[in-house]
Amino acid sequence: MHQGCVSSTNILCMRLLMVEDEHDIQSFLQQALSEAGYTVDVAPDGRAAENFAKTNNYDILIVDLGLPDQDGITLITRLRQLGVLAPVLILSARRSVDDRVRGLEQGGDDYLTKPFALAELLARLRNLLKRNAPQGSELTKLRVQDLELDLLRREASRSGQVLQLTPQEFVLLEYLCRNAGRVVTRSMILDKVWGMRIQPDTNVVDVHIYRLRGKVDTNGQSPLIRTLRGVGYVLQDR
């Protein structure tokens, strides 16, 4: 069903290999990834993954570290030897990330610890694909509906009216704009805007969003920043 694809930069045509042995995780991930537009093949173990990789060309891989027949890292090394160059998102149920995963991360791959938010998984996949795609010219302006961000002057305006934002609020809004129409989670915001992989017990991120919303979604305008409870936030692009 993906044979009609011509362009290779469109997510709708991306072919993804998921190597995961847990059936429950397989099923919901397959559903979510298909809904997001990926063409998904599922391999329950390392041997099946190798066979898939030999017969098909994948744009991106999701590999669980704890496979029944071999270690995920070993599988990735073997796939690289087979000439698979696609980026890998590593799923780990281990508590801390071991050194070998760090090594892979530096090589351009990424990791995510279980349990994760779907939004975060999708965002990381997109980032990996973007890194591999040919770089277009760097944007100097972002535009979402009537919201406009000037990245050079660090200035935001809505309907032509300049918004009084702190530098941090601008960075937060920029992140939301770059992911316009897609859900971002609290931990994604903490990671990308503040550079911290933490899980605060308190609603610190929400307060930042409320404040930003107070400046962006003023009276009479249709709200741009939406809260999806239990999931995260989304800047609506239509």
Add this chain to the structure above:
Amino acid sequence: MWATLAFTFGTLIVFIFLDRFVANDIQRRSDAWLSGEVEVLGDVAERTPNDALYNRVVGEVAELASREVPEKAASQQPENDSVFFIQTARDGALKLWVGAGDGESHLQAIRASQLAASRPVSIHVRGYSVPFRVASDSMGDGGRVYLGLSERDQRRVLLNLRIRFFVLWLSIVLLGFAIVFFTSRRTLSHVRNITEAASHIGESDLKLRVPTSSRNDEISQLGYTLNRMLDRIENGVNQLHTITDSLAHDLRSPLTAIRGKLETSLASHDADHAEPIVSAIEELDRLTDFLNKSLDVAEAKADALRLHPTDIDLDELLRSTIDLYEPSMNDRGIRLRLHSANPVHIVADEGLIHRMVANLFDNELKHVPSGCSVDIYLQEQEGEARLIVRDNGPGFDPEVREHLFTKAVKGRKSSGHGLGLAFVDAVVRAHAGTVAADNLASGGARILVSLPSAANQADRVHAVHAG
């Protein structure tokens, strides 16, 4: 040290006994000579006719006898003053004198000592610093003969012997000290190396081992024993990791599946039915967080927290954390201030330090009432990075304060699961730092975190590698 002292005194006592023994032997030999000679002289004196020649004959005999003195050193003096011979008449008057001087003082000394027995005794004669050993014998006519031998030569011999003993003793002791000093210094430097390496291992890396030498002595045995112990500890820690990892894995996989299914069903439901799903997801996230923190605290309590240290500027970290927390604090009416002038670098696991600092801020946010202020102080002192979090709120509950950093202790009004400060303590201790908490006299709580600064740590690592 005590062994050397014992050795010193032991050899000294041996030498003193040896000296006594030799001195007694010399005395006995000279006494035997004296007794024999005085008998011979008495005989000669008795048998020689009492005429003009008498004095000369007895005198010659005495003179001859004096030349046979045992242990006699070559006499430098022309007159032989080391031997004398006296013959007294029945009334005790001097009858014959052979020796240096006139013999009066000798006779007086003999009379004063009331010498009677045939056994030789020591007698001090005026004008001589060294006593004479005098033996006597009675004659048939009621007179007596006395033969005296100065103890000077005997003493010289003894003195020579003592000097040799002393020199010998001194060289033995010095040699002993030198040997003990050098061997113990070598041994101690080995022990010091082992101690330094062991303390380094205790603080950071369980994979390291203490240095061992190829020599098969007690110190290298100690090294091997320590290393075997470290093998077992590392094994235990690895086992703990395996257990926590598999526990985490077994819990996380179903959590992942549940969360994923909830999320997908959330997308397909309308807003009216979303509420229970949303709260289920939130509960699940709290459970995950609790699981992570519990396992971290458990591992840290067992000194098994895995660290990936990098260089961190605490000043910069605090500024961005304050940036994150300030709006929430302001919303609650809490004033937040940072007092930090310079970058303070530490070498630590970035992720853990971030979470540790976030926990401190969360703690303030949850427990400090509106209208209060929170002050953060950061300074570098004596090779330590000191972070102080101070507020003017109600302070810690007295009942909680004692066990503040232990697992699952929280105030009555606290909403958390009581792992926050236990986690802070765990992370700080894994980085060889300390945490203290107290209530201020002026009201409010204070938490003091000390971590070794980057410069200090570099020094220590350098010292271990140089040692």
